[in-house]
Amino acid sequence: MTSTLSAPSTEAPESSPDRANWHGANVWTQIVVLTGRSLRAVVKDPRIVVFSLLQPLIMLTLFSQVFGKALMSSIQTGSYINYLMPAILVTTGIGASLQSGVGLITDMKNGVLGRFRALPIRMGSVLLARSLADLFRTAVQLVILLCAAAVLFGFSPKGGLLGTFSAWLLALMVSWSLTWVFLAIASWVRKEEVMQSVGFLAMFPLMFASSAFVPLDALPNWLSVVARVNPLTYAVDASRDLSLALPVGTGVLSAVGASAVLLLVGAFFAIKGFRRPL
């Protein structure tokens, strides 16, 4: 040891040349390496992507085929699939963000996060990397869903490619911001079962008491009141405005604003919670 009593020094003690620079990567490298790690797990085990696609695919099929005709009358904007698809994008994105939270808890159990903690890296990088890898995965999933909808069910919104692209971006933005909320919950809750039920309890009312699958007017009165204050309604409406080339009003702006707020609040609590000892 070369550090001395007189200096409780912050500068590195001398060490052999082969390890001179091995006292921690810079933040950028941390994020890139950690994101790569999470993505690699997905590439190595594509079942994760396939299985997480099943639920939205079933929903897509079920809703478009079973309810499509019945609901046509109440929808003025052309075919039901065009109406449905923006909602599927947003809800799938939210489902994915819940999975991020569950994945974080799995990692904590796995013990690998324990090792990361004892490395000279920032815990924020670990969380950011996780959110980015999951965002990438969600982006791919949504593209697959869009292709399936176009090929199988004749999805062709009035907004065209550009409108669809912006709706896709909006869904990803909502998903990413909610990822941070679920990461925050995960880093405080730390139990998979609890996390799953929190997510389930939050997701279902949000999905069905909203404009996701039927227009607000088609809902019973009390439910449409709930739907009107449901943030998911605004996210879906904004996504719909974009893909269906409806007049883009304040909907998109408020969706962006709300996402930004959720992201900041979520990130704050996620990092705070994540730093707590295991």
Add this chain to the structure above:
Amino acid sequence: MARPPIEVENVTKDFGKFKALDDVSLRVPEGNVLGLLGHNGAGKTTLVNILSTLSPPTGGTARIAGYDVVRQSRQVCARIGLTGQFAAVDEQLSGLDNLVLIARLLGAGKRAAKQRAEELLTLFELTEAAKRPARTYSGGMRRRLDLAASLVGHPDVIFLDEPTTGLDPTSRMGLWQIVENLVDDGTTVLLTTQYLDEADRLADSITVLSSGKVVASGTAEELKAEVGQRTATATLADPAEAPRALEALGRAGLSPVHDEQRHAVTAPVNASHELAVVVRALDEAGIEVSGLGLGEPTLDDVYLNLAHHASESAA
């Protein structure tokens, strides 16, 4: 003046009302191995967690390589390696990728990271399994990979938290060998264990922890000399002779106990020459013995002995 790599001064840790650590102080000189001996719940892991910056102490200070574990945690992290009771590896990644990941996070370039990973895989005899996901590894392999991962950055100080718990005897010996090689390279090690023989084999000095307090410390020899008590076991050819055997040993000045299950009498003895006393006493009484053994002192003996001393000094 060089500071010792591990310095712990009056560290306490409370979990609510429960005192997990109570005024623990210790120092480990460079290149030494400290064996931290104690049962489950004695506070061993809590201390390791504090020293590896995973949880802050409630009171007192701890320094690693001169850096405070609370205020300079990043500097501490850059100089330590941690191997816990449960292998902390990414199950999805291969052994090679696990090590490369750690090296990259420590700041190694791609090529240097791969080189270091391969070096360690060879050292830990994991080359053949290098490309397989870690979830397919056996318990022993996983533990070796975990230890390799904690060595990637050439740490000055290594914490081994019960490194052989749950391992089969062969893997256990293998791991001991690895730790001995590390120490030869001048690494400072803090090893926690429940096994006296493990501490005896690996550690230069031993600190015994009980209910969060340091109850004894010294070299393995000092500790064993203090414990002294080893157990002599004489298996009787005829179990019915037990009462006579007990009487004979009692007359020889020992305090024998009847072990009915094993058809044996056992007696604590202070040193190996007292084994002769046992043999003579039984022989003189004409009792036939089918087996004779001398048990190594265990952690339980250490605890019993310490408790014994404590009650003696209280009396």
